[in-house]
Amino acid sequence: MVDISGLSSPDPAIRRAVADEMGAAAREVGFLYVSGHGLDEALFTDVLAAAQAFFAQPIDRKMASYIGQSVNHSGYVPEGEEVFPGGAIDRKEAYDLNLDLPEAGAETPMLGPNLWPDQAGFREAASAYYSAVSELAKRLFRGFALALDLPEDHFEPYRRRPPSQLRMIHYPFDPTVQDRDGIGAHTDYEFFTILRGTAPGLEVLNGAGQWIDAPPVPGAYVINIGDMLEAWTNGTFTATTHRVRKVAQERYSFPFFATCDYETVVEPDPRLVSSERPARYGRLISGAHLFAQTARTFGYLKARRARGELVLPEDEARFGRLGPLPT
Numbered sequence: 001m002v003d004i005s006g007l008s009s010p011d012p013a014i015r016r017a018v019a020d021e022m023g024a025a026a027r028e029v030g031f032l033y034v035s036g037h038g039l040d041e042a043l044f045t046d047v048l049a050a051a052q053a054f055f056a057q058p059i060d061r062k063m064a065s066y067i068g069q070s071v072n073h074s075g076y077v078p079e080g081e082e083v084f085p086g087g088a089i090d091r092k093e094a095y096d097l098n099l100d101l102p103e104a105g106a107e108t109p110m111l112g113p114n115l116w117p118d119q120a121g122f123r124e125a126a127s128a129y130y131s132a133v134s135e136l137a138k139r140l141f142r143g144f145a146l147a148l149d150l151p152e153d154h155f156e157p158y159r160r161r162p163p164s165q166l167r168m169i170h171y172p173f174d175p176t177v178q179d180r181d182g183i184g185a186h187t188d189y190e191f192f193t194i195l196r197g198t199a200p201g202l203e204v205l206n207g208a209g210q211w212i213d214a215p216p217v218p219g220a221y222v223i224n225i226g227d228m229l230e231a232w233t234n235g236t237f238t239a240t241t242h243r244v245r246k247v248a249q250e251r252y253s254f255p256f257f258a259t260c261d262y263e264t265v266v267e268p269d270p271r272l273v274s275s276e277r278p279a280r281y282g283r284l285i286s287g288a289h290l291f292a293q294t295a296r297t298f299g300y301l302k303a304r305r306a307r308g309e310l311v312l313p314e315d316e317a318r319f320g321r322l323g324p325l326p327t
Contacts, residue, residue, distance in 0.1 A: 001220065005036030007139045016146055023147025023237075026225050030240030031204050033220040034140075039132050041219065044196055044254075047129040047168070050122045051252055055093060055170040057119075065117040067096060068300035072112035073165075073291075074098050081299045091246075095168040097126055099161060108262045109291045110163035130166050130256070133194055137164065137258035140192065140223065148233060148272065158260040163287055164190070165257045171201070173250035187239040188226040189293045190259035190286075195222040199251040205241040214242070227289065228259060231281040234268035262287030 002025060006018040025032035054062065059078070067075035077094040100114040116123045138159070145154040185205065195202070200215040202222070214222055230239040244253075260266075264286040268279040292312045295301040304310045 001033045001035060001217070003036040004034045004139065004143065005038065007143050008038070015143070015152070019143045019146035022140070022143045026144065026147065026229075026237040029204075029206070030225045030238040031214060031242070032223050033217050034223055035217075035220045037136055037221060039136060039221075043129045043132050046121075046125040047254065048198070048252060050119070050125040051095065051168040051170065051254075054095060054117060054119055054122060054168075062093070062117075065095070065115055067115070067298070070112075070115035072098050072101075072114065073110055073294065073298075075115035076117070077298075082297050083299070090244075091174060092169055092171045094170065097130060097166045097168070098163055100127065100130075101161070108163070108287055110165070110287055110294075111161065111262060126166065126168070129254075133166070133256045134164065134258075136194060136221075137192075137256065140194070140258070144192070144229070144237070148236065148269075150269070150271070155260065158264045160261055162259050162261050163290065164259050167253075167255050167257075169253040169255070171199075171244075171246075171251040171253070173248075174246075175248060185241050185243045187230075187241055188224065188255075188257060189228070189290045190226040190257040191229040191232075192226050192258050193222075193224050194256040194258060195224070195253065197222075197251065197253040199247060199249050201244050201247045201251055202253075203243050203245050205243075211243070226257070226259075228266050228284070228286055231266050231284060232269060234272040234277060235280050236272055259290065260286050 002018065002021045004018055004022070006014040009015055022032065062076045063078065065076040067073065067077050067081070069075060074097050075095065077096055079091060079093050082094070083090075095117070097114050098110055098112075101111055102113045104112050141155040141159065142152050146152050148154075197216050200213060202214045203211045204214050204224075206212055224242065225237045225239050227239050229237050262285075266281075266284045266286050266289070268281055273279050295305060295310055295312055301310065305312065
């Protein structure tokens with residue numbers, strides 16, 4: 001648990017002290033909780049209420065906003081639409097939202113106007129929450145830069161219109177389910193994730209190859225490192241593998257996947273490469289990596305690939321800890 005209120009201090013020494021705590025967690029674990037973030041609790045209450053109202057609708061009303069109808073990969077994700085390679089269908093549904101650019105066309109696969117449902121208050125609640133968490137992401141980017149001994153504004157030039165995504169996920173109540181694996185083990189594709197959930201279920205793989213719980217902490221947000229920050233830092237920060245365990249209770253989860261601009265070139269920062277620690281990753285394009293991984297898990301994008309409408313690059317570098325660390 002890191003109190004990040006000091007990131008807003010005018011005193012550089014206080015900001016650096018908080019950044020050092022964040023950096024220690026990013027190096028050693030890859031997961032942390034943050035408090036002192038300053039986000040109004042009413043924002044989360046409102047977006048949770050909007051999600052509950054949307055998912056309580058009949059399936060035909062929800063499918064009117066089906067993600068396959070969007071131009072920027074936004075909209076309703078029904079059960080069975082998203083399946084990780086080698087995984088099974090999970091009992092979950094979602095609504096995915098990106099940086100809303102109503103004036104833009106489909107500039108890239110992840111930028112453009114959001115597909116909004118016909119539901120009073122949904123757009124307002126989701127937009128307010130997205131904006132607030134985006135500002136939190138900006139502070140965390142500055143903190144992680146300091147933790148890496150980089151200029152505090154190091155990431156700012158790469159974050160003009162980032163395709164950061166907010167997912168509103170619903171795991172329906174199932175009284176018959178036994179605690180077992182749900183969403184398969186994976187790392188997140190972007191730079192880092194800011195997560196708020198309503199019930200247990202999230203598990204993190206530690207360095208010994210053991211799954212440990214990361215339950216909700218009232219008022220706090222879970223932060224975990226993603227693929228792009230692991231590559232940027234040449235493995236100094238770890239994209240930690242995690243999964244969702246099925247639990248016998250209804251659960252809502254709101255991950256915000258913070259990233260840089262679509263065309264951002266991601267490769268190990270030269271200041272984090274040495275003869276003792278040579279570059280571990282090749283050159284990636286941030287948005288292309290994000291979309292390629294997304295296209296491997298969503299049904300409507302898999303169908304487009306099968307029809308030859310999408311061509312994806314070969315599998316890229318493997319991120320995160322997928323088993324015990326070598327001794």
